[in-house]
Amino acid sequence: MPHLEREGEVFVVYLGNEGQTDSENRFHPNWIDEFHGLLDRVENSEGPAALVTTASGKFYSNGLDTDWLFGNLDKMHGYLDRVHSLYTRLLAFPMATVAAINGHAFGAGAMLATSHDFRVMRADRGFWCLPEVHLGMPFTVGMNALLTERLTNQVCVRAMTTGHRYPADEAIAAGIVDGKADAPSLLSAAIERAGALAGNRKPNLPAIKRALHANALAGLAVPTARENVAFTAG
Numbered sequence: 001m002p003h004l005e006r007e008g009e010v011f012v013v014y015l016g017n018e019g020q021t022d023s024e025n026r027f028h029p030n031w032i033d034e035f036h037g038l039l040d041r042v043e044n045s046e047g048p049a050a051l052v053t054t055a056s057g058k059f060y061s062n063g064l065d066t067d068w069l070f071g072n073l074d075k076m077h078g079y080l081d082r083v084h085s086l087y088t089r090l091l092a093f094p095m096a097t098v099a100a101i102n103g104h105a106f107g108a109g110a111m112l113a114t115s116h117d118f119r120v121m122r123a124d125r126g127f128w129c130l131p132e133v134h135l136g137m138p139f140t141v142g143m144n145a146l147l148t149e150r151l152t153n154q155v156c157v158r159a160m161t162t163g164h165r166y167p168a169d170e171a172i173a174a175g176i177v178d179g180k181a182d183a184p185s186l187l188s189a190a191i192e193r194a195g196a197l198a199g200n201r202k203p204n205l206p207a208i209k210r211a212l213h214a215n216a217l218a219g220l221a222v223p224t225a226r227e228n229v230a231f232t233a234g
Contacts, residue, residue, distance in 0.1 A: 001031060004038045009198035010191045011042045015055040024062035025055050027108060031065070032082050039089055049201050050194035051093060053116070054100035054187055060126070061109025064137075077225040083108055084142045084220045090115035091146075091213045091220075094206040096197035100190035101177065106131055111143060114150050117197075117209075119177040120190045127165035128176055134163045141227055145219020151176060 002025075005012045013035070016023035025031075042051055055061065069079060090097055090112070099105075099113040103126040110128050113119050121128065130147075132139060139147070139160065148156050155174045158164050168180040181189040210217060 013053045024059045026065040028065040048198040050096040050198040058103045060101045060105040063108030080224040087115040092209045095201040098190045098194040120179045121168040121177040123180040129165040131163045141222045142220035146216045149216040
């Protein structure tokens with residue numbers, strides 16, 4: 001489960017349990033509830049603040065909890081709407097947000113990172129990747145809206161139709177992430193970037209973000225029950 005720490009004016013949400021380096025930090029329904037609860041605590045704070053998300057070990061997040069999903073296909077639409085709520089929450093979050101991508105960010109986990117204002121990626125290990133084309137999984141209207149707004153069209157073509165794995169340097173060149181750092185300095189680099197923006201936590205900031213991301217937010221608001229969403233196991 002995710003947990004919360006604080007470094008000065010920067011709140012740090014760890015996507016997995018402390019010290020659990022083998023966790024893939026997938027979006028189980030209980031994980032989603034806990035993540036929103038931590039964001040509630042951050043929002044309820046006062047004064048200058050910013051948010052960083054990160055994890056430990058090999059994974060930032062592998063996204064959808066496919067074990068749970070394929071065991072509960074009757075709940076698929078509600079589950080995907082809850083996944084969308086993660087992206088919506090971060091896109092319009094009322095303070096600066098930075099993803100410190102410590103390892104693999106795949107599928108819906110890559111989209112979680114993309115929902116932040118800025119991203120810093122580990123330089124020597126890990127990939128940002130959308131493997132859905134290889135897994136027989138569709139992109140929902142909301143996911144497509146998020147990706148096509150945040151990334152250029154040709155980057156979307158490569159990422160979404162080939163499942164290319166982007167290491168840090170390629171991800172920077174493609175505009176997927178904003179910077180890189182070695183593993184020991186990754187979190188401090190993200191905290192430094194976020195802390196420099198903590199003073200921008202003002203009432204107008206979420207309004208600015210909602211206007212910037214209007215198309216993505218509109219797509220994410222479309223209930224997946226209206227879509228012809230179907231998953232296969234490979």
